[in-house]
Amino acid sequence: MKCQHCEKPATFHITELTGADGPKVLHLCEEHARGFLSQDSPTPMASVASALAKQLKLGQTKEELAELDRKACPVCGITFYEFRNAGRLGCPYDYTHFQKDLEPLLSNIHDSLEHHGKRPKRMAPNADLQAQAIQLRREMDEAVEREDYERASEIRDQLRGLEANENQDPPADSSSESKES
Amino acid sequence: MQQNEKLDELAGRCGEWLRGTGPESDIVISSRIRLARNLGDFPFIRRCTNEDRLAIERTVAARMNKLEDWNDVRYINVDELSEVDRQFLVERQLISRELSESEGARAVAVDPEEQFSVMINEEDHLRLQVMHSGLDLTKAWQQINHLDDLIEGAITYAFHPKYGYLTACPTNVGTGLRVSVMMHLPALVITRQIDKVFRSLQKISVTVRGLYGEGSQFTGDFYQVSNQITLGKSESELVEQVGEVVPVLIDYERRARQFLVDQNEQDLHDDVSRALGILCTAKKISSEETMHYLSKVRMGVNLGLIESVAVKKINELFIHTQPAHLQKLHGRLLGSSDRNVQRASYLQRHLSGEDGGPAELN
Numbered sequence: 001m002k003c004q005h006c007e008k009p010a011t012f013h014i015t016e017l018t019g020a021d022g023p024k025v026l027h028l029c030e031e032h033a034r035g036f037l038s039q040d041s042p043t044p045m046a047s048v049a050s051a052l053a054k055q056l057k058l059g060q061t062k063e064e065l066a067e068l069d070r071k072a073c074p075v076c077g078i079t080f081y082e083f084r085n086a087g088r089l090g091c092p093y094d095y096t097h098f099q100k101d102l103e104p105l106l107s108n109i110h111d112s113l114e115h116h117g118k119r120p121k122r123m124a125p126n127a128d129l130q131a132q133a134i135q136l137r138r139e140m141d142e143a144v145e146r147e148d149y150e151r152a153s154e155i156r157d158q159l160r161g162l163e164a165n166e167n168q169d170p171p172a173d174s175s176s177e178s179k180e181s
Numbered sequence: 182m183q184q185n186e187k188l189d190e191l192a193g194r195c196g197e198w199l200r201g202t203g204p205e206s207d208i209v210i211s212s213r214i215r216l217a218r219n220l221g222d223f224p225f226i227r228r229c230t231n232e233d234r235l236a237i238e239r240t241v242a243a244r245m246n247k248l249e250d251w252n253d254v255r256y257i258n259v260d261e262l263s264e265v266d267r268q269f270l271v272e273r274q275l276i277s278r279e280l281s282e283s284e285g286a287r288a289v290a291v292d293p294e295e296q297f298s299v300m301i302n303e304e305d306h307l308r309l310q311v312m313h314s315g316l317d318l319t320k321a322w323q324q325i326n327h328l329d330d331l332i333e334g335a336i337t338y339a340f341h342p343k344y345g346y347l348t349a350c351p352t353n354v355g356t357g358l359r360v361s362v363m364m365h366l367p368a369l370v371i372t373r374q375i376d377k378v379f380r381s382l383q384k385i386s387v388t389v390r391g392l393y394g395e396g397s398q399f400t401g402d403f404y405q406v407s408n409q410i411t412l413g414k415s416e417s418e419l420v421e422q423v424g425e426v427v428p429v430l431i432d433y434e435r436r437a438r439q440f441l442v443d444q445n446e447q448d449l450h451d452d453v454s455r456a457l458g459i460l461c462t463a464k465k466i467s468s469e470e471t472m473h474y475l476s477k478v479r480m481g482v483n484l485g486l487i488e489s490v491a492v493k494k495i496n497e498l499f500i501h502t503q504p505a506h507l508q509k510l511h512g513r514l515l516g517s518s519d520r521n522v523q524r525a526s527y528l529q530r531h532l533s534g535e536d537g538g539p540a541e542l543n
Contacts, residue, residue: 026373048352076224088304090228092221092339092347095354102351106344109352112413115345117356118326120333123340124221130339133222141230162222 003029048087051108073097075131077138093131133162187255188266192509196273196295196312199500201493203315207483208431210363210403210496213274214321214420215310216329217348217357221339225349226302231285234302238286241301244335245290259287265514268505274312276300297328304349305357307332316427318360322420345412355412360423364430367402367480368437375404378433382406387426401472401499406430438484453481457490461533465521471502471528490532498531 003010010027069081078090080098089095095102106113124130136159143152198211219225223237238258245251259267259280267281276289280303287302300308309332311325339347345355353359369375379389388409406426408419441449456477460466479495481487500506502524508515511523 048350051351076228078228086227088227088349089225089351091224092219092341095341095344095347106351106354106412110355110410110412112355112410114343114413115341115355116413116418117345117358117415118329119345120338120340121330122333122337124337127221130221130337134224137224137230137233141232 001027003027005029048105048109051105052084054108068101071098071101075135075138091131091134093134129162133159136162187257188262188269188509191273191291191295192269192506195493195497195500196275198274198295198312198314199493199496200314201491201496203313203317205427205431206315206492208364208366208434209316209427210365211312211314212316212318212321213310213312213361213363214318214325215308215359215361216325217305217346217353217359218307218309218329218332218336219339219347219349220306221337223306226304226306227349229285229302235286237306238288238301241307241336242288245299245332248331248335253293255291255293257289257291259289260285265505265508269509272500272503272505277303277308279303280308297324299328299332305353307336316362316424318362318420318424322360322416326416353411355410356414356416356419358411358416358419359407360420361405361407362423362427363403363405364427364434365402365476365479366404366430366434367476368441369430369434370402372437372440374433374437378430382426387423401476403476438480442484449484450481450486453477453484453486457481457487457532460528462529463525465518466525466528467521468502468504468524471524472499475499475502494531498528501531502527 001010002008004027006029008029010029069084070079072079073090073094074097075093076090078094080101083089083094083098089098103113136155140152140155140159143149143155198213203209203212220237220240223229223233226234229237242256245254246256257270259270259276262270267276270276270289271278271281273295275291275295275298277300280287280289280300283302285302287300289301290299291297296313297309297311300310309325309328311321311328313321341347346357348354348357366375369378382389387406389404389406406423408423411419414422456474460471460474460478475495475498478487478490479492482490482492482495501510504520507520507524507527510527515523
């Protein structure tokens with residue numbers, strides 16, 4: 001038996017029960033059956049895009065949008081424009097830096113702005129130190145790129161100092177440090 | 182142990198989630214829970230340099246290695262694997278397609294039973310997942326919660342007092358938790374009810390995707406039901422939310438199967454038997470066609486229309502006939518056309534009496 005929509009053999013025989021005229025049998029090839037049955041399943045990126053679209057409809061002017069797009073995180077350097085395009089943030093500090101702009105988005109996606117779940121037993125002693133480490137890594141990469149190895153090595157020492165502070169409990173992992181170099 | 186040996190060892194076995202046992206296993210293939218976690222002092226993966234990725238991988242590996250009960254865990258550097266080996270891990274659901282296809286330092290830690298895996302440097306620095314055969318969300322949640330507790334004792338996660346666990350994508354922030362139940366719903370597909378069922382699910386913040394999740398085509402009538410939101414509800418509330426939807430879907434599927442039996446049992450019996458006949462006798466067969474017929478046979482077995490094959494065997498065949506598994510089991514790389522021949526031969530051996538095929542009725 002051929003597919004009802006093309007010359008290929010019908011491998012799907014679908015009984016439609018929801019039609020107004022009672023049960024209806026469809027004979028379709030794999031491709032047409034897929035098209036017939038498939039749903040637009042929302043992916044995470046689609047959720048972000050649709051939440052952003054909703055947010056932009058809520059009265060932001062072109063100028064306001066352009067200004068927002070230029071806004072960049074001082075820690076990782078990602079701009080809101082880059083985030084809007086990729087749907088992915090650059091570092092944990094983005095949630096603080098873009099807080100005002102992210103909250104409508106989070107609210108659109110989750111219908112909530114407050115975490116009600118588990119909390120880590122071991123919290124960072126100082127979140128600012130964590131952000132500083134991210135920033136230093138970025139500066140170190142930039143120094144290496146412009147071949148300023150002296151500055152890069154200074155930053156590396158600073159980073160090691162931060163890591164030692166961060167890892168006081170449990171103790172700093174020396175084996176991982178040696179591999180990182 | 183070499184990377185290759187670790188994978189060869191896995192290839193001959195079948196993971197916990199394919200056992201074909203557990204509550205509601207005629208319709209629920211597996212229950213999976215994953216947690217997204219990030220280190221607080223590194224940028225998210227998208228902004229990481231190669232050095233950052235390497236530092237994250239090495240730091241996490243070194244610290245996880247010191248965890249209790251971590252001795253038997255296999256640690257696999259995904260960036261050192263061939264394309265076939267990476268695809269093999271995707272087919273086995275131990276790593277995501279995203280991890281397989283990205284570049285730079287990345288890894289996965291897998292326990293010997295394949296109940297949990299921890300991906301390193303996926304979209305988030307860490308993706309923990311636990312998988313069980315059948316519908317067993319409570320056990321999966323207890324296990325992943327314990328695993329998370331262990332790891333967070335050694336690693337300082339990115340956490341915000343208001344927003345919870347911080348993730349690269351805002352769709353995962355808060356709990357970072359995704360509950361996914363993989364279901365086999367052939368009768369809802371045949372009776373075209375699935376469309377209506379899915380529309381009703383969207384109203385209660387539950388999403389449905391194909392076998393390999395996001396961005397993939399569905400094949401073999403497998404659907405993954407998962408929670409949509411991650412922020413604003415506790416982990417147990419989210420687990421409960423999905424847990425409440427699944428029995429409704431099971432009920433729909435059972436009713437649709439009964440409808441097919443009542444409508445014309447002989448036709449249905451003929452259809453599933455022919456599907457088994459093709460799988461047992463074909464000389465070459467594509468992966469897609471195999472999924473299509475295996476799906477029918479699986480339903481036939483669960484309805485008692487086919488008695489010569491065990492569900493566990495069918496579950497295994499779904500995975501073992503995928504391109505990378507076939508090549509691993511065959512011991513060499515095969516082109517698409519050769520794979521079709523080998524797949525037919527493999528199915529024949531395992532379904533028609535050789536290699537202990539139909540005798541396994543456990």
